[in-house]
Amino acid sequence: MEGKETLLEAISRLKREKNAVIMAHYYQREEVQRIADRVGDSLALARYAATTSADVIVMCGVHFMGETAKILCPDKKVIVPGGREAGCSLADSCEAGAFRRFIEEHPGHTVISYVNTSAAVKALTDIVVTSGNALKIVDSLPQEEKIIFGPDRNLGGYINALTGRDMVLWPGACHVHDRFSLEAILEMKRQHPGAKVLVHPECKRPLQLIADKVGSTAALLDFAREDEATEFIVVTESGILFEMQRACPDKTFLPAPGEDMSCRCNECEYMKMGTLEGVLEALRSGEPEVTVDEATARMAVKPILRMLELSK
Secondary structure, three states, rough: HHHHHHHHHHHHHHHHHOEEEEEEEEEOOOOHHHOOOOOOHHHHHHHHHHOOOOEEEEEEHHHHHHHHHHHHHOOOEEEOOOHHOOOOOOHHOOHHHHHHHHHHHOOOOEEEEOOOOHHHOOOOOEEEEEEOOOHHHOOOOOOOOOOEEEHHHHHHHHHHHHHHOOOEEOOOOOOHHHHHHHHHHHHHHHHOOOOEEOOOOOOHHHHOOOOOOOOOOOOHHHHHHHHHOOEEEEOOOOHHHHHHHHHHOOOEEEEEOOOOOOOOOOOOHHHHHHHHHHHHHHHHOOOEEOOOOOOOOOOHHHHHHHHHHHHO
C-alpha cells in the first residue's frame, strides 16, 4: 500500500507541476479511471480536449484518441501511455491509401468516418462521428445523399437498418466487439432471465437484435442508471463495468462472454496497456508524445469540428 500511495502522490505532484490533465476512456483499467480528471467515451473526451486549459494532456486510451486530441489542441503536448503500440484493430483495418482508393471508386459520396481512425483517414473525411452521435449526424443529412461510412461495418449496418439508408460500408470491425458469441450470450440470458442485455453497435447484427438497449458506452451507462432492472449483461469491452458499478452500486453487471463461457475476449489488450506506472512515466518524461504533421492536421480538424458542431 505504501508503494502504491507513493505512486499516486508522484502522479498528483507531476500533474500539478506540469499543468497536466489526465483523460481516460471507459475501457481503461480501473486504477487508471480512478486517477483520471475526466473519464468518458470518445465524444466526451474529444469535447473536453477541445476546451481544456491544461498544457499537457495525458490521454489514457489508444493512439487515435491521442491524435484526435492533438489535432484539436495543436499547441498542447499530448501523451498516450503505451505510444503507437496502444493501437486499435478497427483503425488498423482502414489504411489511408486503401480508403482513398475506396472513395475514388464511389465518386459523389459524402464520406463519414468513425472516430476510431487514423489522422490520415480523418483527413480524407467530410464528417467524423462516434457511436454516440453517428445516428444523429447521419439523420441530419438529406435522405437522398450518397454516403460512404467507414470503417466499422457493424455500426454502419446498424445505422442503415434504423434509417433505411444504403450507405456504402467499409468492411472493418473491432476485434473485441466482433467476436462476442450470440449462443454464449443467449445461454447467459437463460441463466439470468431477469437481466437486460446492453449491446454496443460495433457488435454484429444478431446481437443488436436481442438487445434491450443498443448504444455507445455512455448511452449504455445512462440506460443502466435509469432502468428499473437490477441485473445487466454488458456486451462491450469490460472496462465499462467499473463505471457502471460505481454509478449503480446496488445493481449487478455481468461481462458478456465470447465463444465460450470462460473466454476473456471481452477485454481489449490495447486499452489494457494503460497502467499507473505508464501514466507516471509519461508525466516524468513527456513521452511518448503524439505528433500529427501540419498538413494532415489542417485537413483532419475540419470533419472533427463539424462533428462537434452537429453534436450540439
